[in-house]
């Protein structure tokens with residue numbers, strides 16, 4: 001597998017994960033628990049990473065390039081149950097599966 005993308009935060013990683021899935025590409029998120037730990041500040045801040053199969057890498061890059069295009073306003077919804085931020089394109093909270101609509 002190859003590392004495709006390093007996201008600035010977990011919702012961004014999941015948004016790209018869903019975007020890739022919509023394009024028919026299976027990706028995996030690593031480091032997704034790295035920012036956990038209530039009341040604990042990690043010494044090194046680890047960002048979530050998306051990895052894809054080598055064979056999918058080239059196609060996945062084009063999805064990432066579109067994903068990174070600026071201009072598309074992205075609003076955020078806060079989950080009423082767990083308080084996590086979700087892109088407003090999500091119907092369900094990525095964290096706890098609560099309906100966001």
Ligand SMILES: [Zn+2]
Nearest residue numbers: 079082093096
């Ligand atoms: Zn939630």
